[in-house]
Amino acid sequence: MTTHVPGDALVSLNGVNKHYGQLHVLKDINLNVRKGEVVVVIGPSGSGKSTLCRAINRLETIEGGTISIDGKVLPEEGKELARLRADVGMVFQSFNLFAHKTILENVTLGPIKVKGVPKAQADKEAMALLERVGVGHQAPKLPAQLSGGQQQRVAIARALAMKPKVMLFDEPTSALDPEMINEVLDVMIQLAKEGMTMIVVTHEMGFARKAADRVVFMADGQIVEDAKPEEFFTNPQSDRAKDFLSKLLTH
Amino acid sequence: MDAILENLPLYWEGLLRTLFLSTVSGVIALVLGTLLAAARVSPVAALRGFSMTYVEVLRNTPLTIAFFFAAIVLPRLGVTFDQFEVAAIIALSAYTAAFIAEAVRSGVNSVPVGQAEAARSIGMKFSQVLSLIILPQALRTVIPPLINILIALVKNSSVAGAFFVLELFGYGRQLANAYGDQVLAVLLGVAFFYLLLTVPLGILASTVERKVAISR
Numbered sequence: 090m091t092t093h094v095p096g097d098a099l100v101s102l103n104g105v106n107k108h109y110g111q112l113h114v115l116k117d118i119n120l121n122v123r124k125g126e127v128v129v130v131i132g133p134s135g136s137g138k139s140t141l142c143r144a145i146n147r148l149e150t151i152e153g154g155t156i157s158i159d160g161k162v163l164p165e166e167g168k169e170l171a172r173l174r175a176d177v178g179m180v181f182q183s184f185n186l187f188a189h190k191t192i193l194e195n196v197t198l199g200p201i202k203v204k205g206v207p208k209a210q211a212d213k214e215a216m217a218l219l220e221r222v223g224v225g226h227q228a229p230k231l232p233a234q235l236s237g238g239q240q241q242r243v244a245i246a247r248a249l250a251m252k253p254k255v256m257l258f259d260e261p262t263s264a265l266d267p268e269m270i271n272e273v274l275d276v277m278i279q280l281a282k283e284g285m286t287m288i289v290v291t292h293e294m295g296f297a298r299k300a301a302d303r304v305v306f307m308a309d310g311q312i313v314e315d316a317k318p319e320e321f322f323t324n325p326q327s328d329r330a331k332d333f334l335s336k337l338l339t340h
Numbered sequence: 341m342d343a344i345l346e347n348l349p350l351y352w353e354g355l356l357r358t359l360f361l362s363t364v365s366g367v368i369a370l371v372l373g374t375l376l377a378a379a380r381v382s383p384v385a386a387l388r389g390f391s392m393t394y395v396e397v398l399r400n401t402p403l404t405i406a407f408f409f410a411a412i413v414l415p416r417l418g419v420t421f422d423q424f425e426v427a428a429i430i431a432l433s434a435y436t437a438a439f440i441a442e443a444v445r446s447g448v449n450s451v452p453v454g455q456a457e458a459a460r461s462i463g464m465k466f467s468q469v470l471s472l473i474i475l476p477q478a479l480r481t482v483i484p485p486l487i488n489i490l491i492a493l494v495k496n497s498s499v500a501g502a503f504f505v506l507e508l509f510g511y512g513r514q515l516a517n518a519y520g521d522q523v524l525a526v527l528l529g530v531a532f533f534y535l536l537l538t539v540p541l542g543i544l545a546s547t548v549e550r551k552v553a554i555s556r
Binding site for chain 1: 383452454455457458459460461462463464465468472473476477
């Protein structure tokens with residue numbers, strides 16, 4: 090396992106533990122992500138990778154250890170936590186666009202209500218973001234009128250509108266029809282190139298090869314491997330990873 | 341029939357009093373009920389406990405007890421009012437709020453949990469998540485049960501007639517005493533005037549329901 094200097098870590102997990110009842114979903118997780126780094130988390134389902142991702146902005150609580158963002162430990166609840174969450178963008182598997190708001194409002198709501206950005210400015214920035222992810226012309230529509238791929242790109246724009254320090258992607262393409270996966274991945278690859286710090290839970294190995302700086306392989310709630318993509322895909326160290334990769338490659 | 345026609349102004353006055361009682365109590369109950377529902381889903385355990393206890397106690401005891409409490413117990417505790425109408429409004433809104441809280445809570449639960457997670461993830465506070473994201477979407481499923489509760493409120497306000505408040509039912513009782521030979525007609529008249537209030541509410545319900553329908 091490669092180790093990184095914790096000092097320059099933007100996201101830092103130290104000895105993180107979590108149980109769901111009897112199930113130990115996160116076992117003593119240590120992970121540091123530096124600014125500008127793209128870390129792809131892969132592993133079999135039930136390995137705890139989604140839980141890990143959701144714990145980073147405290148959508149899941151943890152029982153032991155600490156998680157810190159840019160040097161600040163995640164607070165328990167309340168205003169402090171809300172403030173920290175505004176710095177952490179999150180993209181969900183099921184998009185979760187606000188169903189009663191237009192596409193434009195979905196993107197402007199956070200800047201206006203959380204950051205107090207004037208509406209005119211928020212609208213302008215939101216339109217620029219929507220153009221950037223290729224759905225500018227959909228701005229006045231409601232989420233249900235868009236395809237899954239378009240909705241997910243809007244969700245990325247919504248997260249970017251908060252100008253986050255780090256973006257979390259929780260299986261962003263898993264709920265998409267195959268022909269829509271690439272339009273979302275393209276946006277993510279572009280984002281990675283621009284230097285955004287990203288933690289991506291995904292089953293898209295192509296994305297991991299193309300855009301990741303590091304691949305973190307999880308199994309049974311533990312980080313089993315943490316390596317550069319080419320290293321991991323060509324020469325996995327653990328049996329679990331070898332097994333996992335062989336299952337992927339046979340199809 | 342004479343009893344009704346001769347006393348139309350009285351019926352009208354009763355209708356207006358019932359409308360007044362129901363509207364004021366309804367508005368208070370809507371506000372109180374929504375606050376109780378918010379407390380019920382809040383992250384603060386004490387608020388959740390209070391809300392649950394309130395709802396369980398008021399929902400599971402007869403309205404008459406709420407009236408006795410407001411009209412007789414409260415004054416003994418030093419809370420006095422000039423008119424029994426105030427007691428009636430307190431009892432009706434406190435009682436109805438419990439039902440509204442349950443309806444709003446079920447509406448809140450009908451909104452997919454991902455909506456709240458997305459709102460929290462862009463940094464919204466609990467109050468913003470609730471008021472900007474959850475409640476506007478919950479409203480759509482909550483309208484039909486809310487109208488049911490408001491219809492029940494209009495009818496429940498007749499209990500005030502037994503507590504010296506002259507509303508539709510109170511006047512009806514007076515007339516029934518005065519026209520001993522036409523009790524049936526008098527009461528049918530009362531029922532008719534209640535329908536004047538409740539039927540439009542039902543129609544309103546279906547109209548609003550159609551207007552706010554949303555696709556997911």
